[in-house]
Amino acid sequence: MADLGRYRHKVFVEKLGWQLQCEHGLEYDQFDRDDTIYVLAKNDDDQIIGTARLLPTSKPYLLGEVFPQLLNGQLPPCSSDIWELSRFAAVDFDSSSTSALRQFSSEAAISLLRQSMETAMRVGARRVITVSPLGIERLLRRAGFEAARAGAPMKVDGMSIFANWINPSKNAWRSAEH
Template sequence: MQYFAGTPHVLPPALLADMGRYRYRVFVGKLGWPLQCDGDLEYDEFDREDTVYVVAQDPEGVVTGTARLLPTTRPYLLQKAFRNLWGGNELPDCHTVWELSRFAAVDFRSSASSEVQASAGHARDLFRKAVSLARRQGAKTLITVSPIGMERLLRASGFSSMRAGAPTMCCGVPIVALKIDCEDIEE
């Protein structure tokens, strides 16, 4: 598995397009999220100049995972769309807190189920790469909105997280906001 990381100005345009198509397949096609897309490319208002990505590719160059990192000092997904998940507390606006969003580690060419793949080695590696990159940006804490199943997978993979508020239903799936201490995760 190869991992590429950087902002839109650093990553090759073809890789960014492949990532957009991959995100469309995962979040719109597989999960059924009602997202506005440009054809088969899934991008939103949080895909901007300061967005930092991690993209996983298999040896043939097919995207098998992605993660998006956003500073909380600028608008971010949890702040704009999922404020209710933060338990009524003030949302982070700090250079040491970054948001992890659009995390996915599904290999569409594998016969293994998505749940098995999410707990597989490349999902853990992708998460570690995202944490490492966030640390290099100054992050001490990651925040994220995830299905409750990801909370269990994080725990099973040895990553600790803490709920920021009560779960709620979104598109028929219970989701929760999590805080993840980056300093507790080995690189």
């Protein structure tokens, strides 16, 4: 967990400049609980190069608690079969060809997203919702996912973010693999 917290701090605070409450260079928030599911990508040296967090919307989660305004007046979902994907990043800090912005188009990001969707389905998700920067749309299109905005993008702390529905079914993205 400490490695995960350091990685997230490096991505979200140091590289992307998010204003997050962090202690000792570790990025965690109130949604990092015992029941949180993490999907990690690691390189050959066992270093984290990607992460995603999955939370059921039947318990407190980022969109519902912090960013409900992104839902265009709709109530935040609250269901055991709708899960939130948050804190998604795919940055290999040891690679000279990876930037924080490139995280939304790399093969590693696509692989991490697919693994995250497979994990979400294994725990019962029929739909996934995200709070994301606009760049995630490019990743979803490139990976062939069925996705739709839940509301219009909004500027928060100078960054355009939006809520996005994703169909996690492998049938929804299988054709993009070839």
